[in-house]
Amino acid sequence: MSKENYHQLLSDVIENSLLHLYGQVASNDHFVPLAKRNTLLCKYLKPKLKQPEYKVIKGDIKRMVLAGQRKGGDLEAKLNELYTLSLNYQAKANDAQSLYDLLNILLHEHGFDSKMFYESVKAEPGVIYVLQDHLENCFEANGKQIAPVSMLIEHESVSSLIELINGTKLFFAELKECNEKTKQAHIELHPITLK
Template sequence: MSKEKYHQQLSDVIENSLLHLYGQVASNDRFVPLARRNDIVCKFLKPKLKQPCYKSIKGDIKRMILVGQRKDGDLEAKLNELHSMSVDFQKKANDAQKLFDLLSILLSKHGFDSKIFDESAQAEPEVIYVLQDHLENCFEDNGTQIAPVSMLIESDRSLELIEFINATQLFSAELKESDSNNQQSHILLHPVK
């Protein structure tokens, strides 16, 4: 598993644990003491130890549970600290890596495959095409984006695609041009600062 996927999975577990805790606390009319908060989160985390999809972060989950089981442990504070560190890591990821992450998300969650545009090949519908020269010229050597990246797609879901991209908060997507007859769209990706 790549470093980025590891951090993303760990971040998801941390965020979901906090959301679960805050949902439980909000549904309770009375004050929820620290020991009970730790118990709520530990009960949420324990089943994840047996799930194969969490194999790569099993050790991290065990350490979180141990914090919650200690007499003086404050698992909520530790999760908030880890969440803050995770957000900092994501901010430091370079823009080129963010483009790779975005394309991976669009494929896994929304079914949009992506390819380098090849003029000699027949374009496929529902496939995002990125221009090779944009990959070479829109990013500096350190991965910082210096110009908008063009994406081309033939799909009746172009506006949905833009919403999906913007929802990731990795880039800001803009519809540059659209041909409704052929359902072709040119989308620009701008860096999010």
Template sequence: MFNSPYHALLSDAVDNALLHLYSEVSASTRFFPTIKRNEILVRYLKPKLKSPKYKLVKAELKIMIGIGRNPEGNLEAKLIELNQLANKNRQNTTDAHSLFQLMELLDAEHNFDSKLFNPDIISVADVIYILPEHIEHCFADDGKQVAPVSLFIESDRTTELLLAIDNSELFTTELKEWNEQKKQAHILLHPIKAEKNTR
């Protein structure tokens, strides 16, 4: 069921909306109450109403935007609920969704927080930084990864991070650059879906 174009499109919209929200929130030190989070999500979803790509799920997008505009609504909670429902039912997740899953896993099980890289903010050790343009350009409209995603980290736990990512079976890693003195690493994430699908 979740492999149909309709469900793939709906999952894509939900995953990318949550990624966008958490990217904006992580790039700031401010507290974001529900009403502000709703505004960020509505701003992200609204242009998709006019996109031919999202024609199949236009009605659902309108409902989401309606929840976000309701003073009592909590669009983030609704999107998380949809995300979890899709997780339980679909067999093939998109690569964009896998990135979201990976960041959650690394934070919850290995204490590696993740943030969008901002040159104006001082980097913190043991935090994974992702380039904002990579979230936008490394994934196609259907959520499939089309280019390696770069991760940057300053940590003496880099080997642990590489193992954690490889063991997640969501992506494979490539240590692109390593500065031993500064303990800084540039890691590339490659998709593994193609390998799985050929078996």
């Protein structure tokens, strides 16, 4: 799992925990003391320890539960602090890092290898080729994407690759052109903020 996905999963758990707490507090006619707030949060978080989709952040969830069970602990304040840190991380993650994360996800989770495309390279089916000049010209020095990144691939189901890319929410992928006979496609990646 990429760093970006780890932080997104952690952020989602923190955000959902706080929403759960605030929903419970809002439905209560009386003031909800700190100890009760900690109990509500711990009851919400504990089942996630056994759910496989949270395996990579299990240690983080355990620490949250322990913080809520500690005498005098304030899990709500800790979650708000972690949520702020998570938002700061996401704001700092740049587009060049997101491209690296995307290519890692496509390789490790879906089996799509990626290589740099040069004129002398003989393209292999199923391999994503990124144009080197695009890497040099599509990103500013700080990693911010200023132009679409082109990817080339020869694959039976280009639409499924586009769905996988868009499903990561790291980029908006658009099919620029496709040769149905040779199954060669040109995909452009746009920063998600410009979608």
